[in-house]
Amino acid sequence: MTNPLIQLEDVQLTLGEGRARTEILRGVSLRIDEGETVAILGASGSGKSSLMAVVAGLEKASAGSVRVLGEDMGALGEDQLARLRGRSIGVVLQAFHLLPTMTALQNVMVPMELVGAPDPRARAQAELAAVGLAARENHYPAQLSGGEQQRVAIARATAPAPRLLLADEPTGNLDAATGARIIDLLFDRVAAAGAGLVVITHDPAVAERAGRVLRIADGRLAA
Numbered sequence: 001m002t003n004p005l006i007q008l009e010d011v012q013l014t015l016g017e018g019r020a021r022t023e024i025l026r027g028v029s030l031r032i033d034e035g036e037t038v039a040i041l042g043a044s045g046s047g048k049s050s051l052m053a054v055v056a057g058l059e060k061a062s063a064g065s066v067r068v069l070g071e072d073m074g075a076l077g078e079d080q081l082a083r084l085r086g087r088s089i090g091v092v093l094q095a096f097h098l099l100p101t102m103t104a105l106q107n108v109m110v111p112m113e114l115v116g117a118p119d120p121r122a123r124a125q126a127e128l129a130a131v132g133l134a135a136r137e138n139h140y141p142a143q144l145s146g147g148e149q150q151r152v153a154i155a156r157a158t159a160p161a162p163r164l165l166l167a168d169e170p171t172g173n174l175d176a177a178t179g180a181r182i183i184d185l186l187f188d189r190v191a192a193a194g195a196g197l198v199v200i201t202h203d204p205a206v207a208e209r210a211g212r213v214l215r216i217a218d219g220r221l222a223a
């Protein structure tokens, strides 16, 4: 039997106070196994990014259970969550969260250094080359276009060869040809590593490549 990479049981997420209080996830249960590729589709505001944040341990579920890579995410502290992400979970968010004072190379390399990954410089250089940014290694985020910043964020997520890759609209800022190349790269990387991929997308071509498609509507998975 394959091991579940992700196992959610009746996950609820409620954020905000008073009149801003919003039930964002309303009882989500799902299981994703090692080696699976899953696309998440849904209307704007349906809860896709919030679901990904809960799986990444960036948001704590308000109720229910979240197990990722065998860890009970609700029981881990911030440092333990950060270490788990650094070693085993690659995350590409809609806001890329690149560090403005670091070059593209440093943005990809430093997280690997922090968890003691082997050959961080060589791996960072190879991954930046794979996303077409070999010539931009020494540029700072402010000197890069939105699409280039997105590709640095993708290289940062894939370079440590994570067991689980989570990507929120990874081709959102890219032209069609570059987007297709990046999607090839994501699927190739996870296939080579036997890793799992969860990708939020509005692009039918991306959804088509995934082994499974989940639809979310109003904080619930649609049947």
Ligand SMILES: Nc1ncnc2c1ncn2[C@@H]1O[C@H](COP(=O)(O)OP(=O)(O)OP(=O)(O)O)[C@@H](O)[C@H]1O
Binding pocket: 015, 016, 020, 021, 022, 024, 042, 043, 044, 045, 046, 047, 048, 049, 050, 051
């Ligand atoms: N901190 C917060 N407090 C209250 N409501 C929030 C908070 N963060 C997000 N929301 C609401 O939760 C809902 C789900 O947001 P989420 O970003 O998960 O949607 P999404 O499906 O990823 O949308 P999009 O496709 O537009 O990125 C939205 O209605 C949003 O306004």
